[in-house]
Amino acid sequence: MATSLSIKGKTQANDGVTSTINYVNPNATDAQLVSLATAFNNLTTNTVSDITRIDKNSLINTVEKLSRNVQLFAMDQTTPITEIKASAIGDFENAAFVFVRYNSDDYANDILSCLVPGGTDQNNVFIQIARGESTDNGAWILLTNNVTPTSAFTLTFAIAETSTYQAATFTIPVTL
């Protein structure tokens, strides 16, 4: 959240002028704000001695967050994945590896979850998601289950909101 600073002064023509400085740090001290106002005002023909008032106003009430760009890739991190074969989700030895690439300001602490319709069980399939090492542009995901599914379903990956980025979800079909 940024703050604006208003400086009211007079010009050489003696008319009133208000200068507004935006994006001021709201944690700045009053003394710093006075110095900042003076520094800016010294660049103008506004009479310094006529700075009559400095107001702190909240300028920005919402933080615009960037949108997520999420893609799913195979282990080579290059081949896009548009569906996952259920047969690839077997026991640990035959588990499916996918690479989730998304923009982030902190990959190591981003909350990434995988949701199965109806909870953790779908057609007696218990999907586990194990997150591997985060890289500079995404995370490895290991998908395993205990029972081979008998019907297709949809997996939903969800990435939580951060201070810079919006939350995002994307779905991928799991086919037989």
Added chain:
Amino acid sequence: MADITTQDSTLIFEFMFVDGDTRTQKLKNPKSNITEQQITELNAYIQANNLVIGDKGGATFGKIAKVTKRDEVVTKLDIN
């Protein structure tokens, strides 16, 4: 009545933040003899005291990237 001429001068700062975003800041009635040294000192003061932050997630101030002085002369013509 004779034509009326007014001059509107504006100093336009381009703040650049560490995420690459820029925001503009305008000041009215700038002096005609503003020096590069004055802008440099202002930039250094803002950086040293963290007095300016971005509106996108509190992006850290990078620098004053550009300063433009714009003079606009407006003449209101006497048509009577």
